[in-house]
Amino acid sequence: MNNSAVGLIAILKGYQYLFHPKTRTIAWAPVAITLFLYIGAFSYLFSQLDLLQDTVRDTLPNRDFIPDILINFLFWLIYVFMSLGIMMVVNYTFVAIAGVIASPFSSFLSEEVLKDLGDLEESHISWANLVGMIPQILMRELSKMWRMFLALLLVLLLTFIPLVNVLSPLYWFLFGCRMLSLQYIDYPADAQQIPIKDTMKAMGKTPWARYTFGAGLSVLVHIPILNCLLVPAATAGATWLWSKHIKPTAQIGRASTAVSAAPNTSEISPKAE
Numbered sequence: 103m104n105n106s107a108v109g110l111i112a113i114l115k116g117y118q119y120l121f122h123p124k125t126r127t128i129a130w131a132p133v134a135i136t137l138f139l140y141i142g143a144f145s146y147l148f149s150q151l152d153l154l155q156d157t158v159r160d161t162l163p164n165r166d167f168i169p170d171i172l173i174n175f176l177f178w179l180i181y182v183f184m185s186l187g188i189m190m191v192v193n194y195t196f197v198a199i200a201g202v203i204a205s206p207f208s209s210f211l212s213e214e215v216l217k218d219l220g221d222l223e224e225s226h227i228s229w230a231n232l233v234g235m236i237p238q239i240l241m242r243e244l245s246k247m248w249r250m251f252l253a254l255l256l257v258l259l260l261t262f263i264p265l266v267n268v269l270s271p272l273y274w275f276l277f278g279c280r281m282l283s284l285q286y287i288d289y290p291a292d293a294q295q296i297p298i299k300d301t302m303k304a305m306g307k308t309p310w311a312r313y314t315f316g317a318g319l320s321v322l323v324h325i326p327i328l329n330c331l332l333v334p335a336a337t338a339g340a341t342w343l344w345s346k347h348i349k350p351t352a353q354i355g356r357a358s359t360a361v362s363a364a365p366n367t368s369e370i371s372p373k374a375e
Contacts, residue, residue, distance in 0.1 A: 108347050109283075109314030113322070116339025120331060125214045129334040132204035132211075136330050139200050151184055197323055201285055201333050205243050206236050208337040212289035215341040221349075222293060242292055249302075250281050279316025286319075286340035287312070287348065293341075294349075308348045315343055 120129045201208070216222035257277045261270040283305065291301040305312045319336055322328050 107314065108311045109316070109343065110318050112311075112315055112339040112343035112347075113318045113335065114339070115342040116335035116337070117331065119211075119215060119338035119342075120335055122218070124218055125211060125338065128207055128211045128214060129338065131207045132200065132333040132337075133331055135204050136197070136200040136333055139203075140330060148185070151181070197329065197332055198281075198285075202240075202243050202247075204333050205239050205289075208286075208289050208333065209239050209292065211334055211337050212341045213293045215338050216290055216293055216345060219342065219345045221290075221345045239292075242288070242298065245298055246284060246288055249298075250284070253277055253280060275317075275320070276313070278320050279313045281316070282319040282323075282336070283312045283316035283340070286336040287315075287344055289337050290341040290344040304348050304351075308351050311343060311347050315340065 119125050122129075213222060254277065257270075257273045260273050261267050284302070287305060288298060288301055291298070291304070296304075319332065322332055
């Protein structure tokens with residue numbers, strides 16, 4: 103398979119798993135969380151934007167010499183740009199927050215996909231012990247966030263270095279790809295008891311797969327409806343990518359008795375029963 107396309111194919115596989123009989127129940131729980139956050143965030147921020155616009159109008163000095171049509175056009179233009187800015191910030195922020203909040207469901211979903219792919223014999227997460235494992239899952243999430251924060255500091259530093267900062271948009275784009283790919287590829291690695299350091303080393307051996315996957319997610323973050331389905335789709339797609347491409351390429355062996363002796367490297371796509 104072409105390495106430059108495998109990340110995008112993984113995203114398509116992830117969306118297919120939303121309707122797979124074995125995974126659709128657990129897959130739609132993060133969707134409900136994401137929708138709740140989206141509706142709440144957009145309702146609040148746009149109400150504040152309307153209040154801000156009214157306040158600015160009331161505080162403007164005498165503007166009799168300026169045609170009303172020009173003033174209305176300027177306010178409309180400002181409203182459009184501020185709305186786009188709010189949407190970009192909310193999209194990135196709340197997909198990240200929804201990913202952390204939904205991490206227990208995502209871990210369960212990743213295990214179910216691994217079992218469907220034949221890469222996991224039995225789960226170490228179940229409905230019975232899911233609540234008890236939430237602290238462990240959240241600690242791993244915080245570990246990932248710390249690594250992302252260190253990468254963020256590096257990008258910020260490069261942004262303020264003369265000449266080097268000419269390429270700052272590229273640095274930020276690559277940082278976003280790295281952040282999103284690590285966030286979701288870590289779920290299947292965690293399900294197979296792979297330490298996060300080894301996970302990152304494995305991802306480093308397949309940079310095209312990692313960055314095309316992250317780039318695809320970066321685009322989908324801004325597409326309505328699809329972005330509400332992004333958390334479970336990205337989790338399932340990352341699990342497929344890990345099982346079929348990243349783990350075999352990195353030649354990671356069995357990390358625990360819960361993992362099958364050899365990864366299944368055949369092409370398996372979700373099938374309805």
